[in-house]
Amino acid sequence: MLEVRNLTKKYGNEAAVKEISFVADEGEFVTLLGPSGCGKTTVLKAVAGLEKPDNGKVLLRNEDVTGTKPEERNVGIVFQSSSLFPRMTVRENVEYALKPHVTDRGERRERAEDVLGLVKIAEKADTYPDSLSGGEARRAELARALSYKPDVMLLDEPLTGLDRALRTEIRDEIKRIQVETGVTMLFVTHDQEEAISVSDRIVVLNDGEKEQAGTPRRLYRRPETRFVAEFVGESTRFDGVVEEGGKGVRLTTGAKVGVNGRGEGDEGNKASVYVRPENVELEEGDHNNVFSGEVVEVTEMGSYAEARVETERVGEVITKVDGFSDVREGEDVVVGFDDSDAIVVADDA
């Protein structure tokens, strides 16, 4: 188990990371998600012992390791760019990493063999790093970091520089390996889709601070801050003031969006309502929020399309429709969504 407690790290006078706390339970896949520069790598380095925090603690297996050297911590690291030793074969790279942990040479060889098999790179064992493909190099690095059975694996944007198909392949492999080995993983990415697809839990960082932590489902369905609502997933946003009882939000245009009590406790306060494109239908149905408008743009994505509808009363609404459907730009339509699908975030959140 990994615990980061009140971690603060400054560079000069600027705090790169402020008072961050989170836990990764044994066998859990936890992702640090946030835009470039928000402090993800700094947190990872503090966990690895490569940066000394100004305040706070790092605990591994309930032991305070804050003051220990990197080599005294049993962590596996995979960085953004390749760090394989070029003059060693893949096998030798792994055996070298095992040296401080396993004294017996034969056992090192056996462990290397096993882990290279696990990450499906055994056939490249006697190859030098510069003749590996991008995907193979990532696998080799995963093997090396896994070989000595670390307490936690740290992966800093490990899919950077891979093309789209390979990103998906290696992403799925990382997840498979984590499930198969039960290793605790702390994964870093700026890509919210990537985070949602692999994580048990996500910690969202913004400008050095923790915004919200939770399951992907929770973050997507119940974002608690404006930043999380806008960074995780797509949505249409309506700004207004919460009405008596928290049942609706009155927009500046005068129109009301029903929010099914989600505004409770925030009556009279400014708030934003967010609605996901897949929750908006191009028909009245039995939705309690219905607005008429005109389709102004259809963007095809293949399996689905995104339609932008300009409504008179609530402005632009984005909806998802079937790919290559009959929806046409210029068409008069209604958009409908349920008040139970409305996400409400108070202005000061």
Ligand code: ADP
């Ligand atoms: P991320 O990995 O999320 O992109 P980083 O942790 O690398 O973010 O950086 C967080 C902030 O700290 C950034 O503003 C960055 O410029 C700053 N920073 C990171 N490393 C250093 C350093 N060695 N010296 C000074 N500033 C740094």
Ligand code: MG
């Ligand atoms: Mg980084």
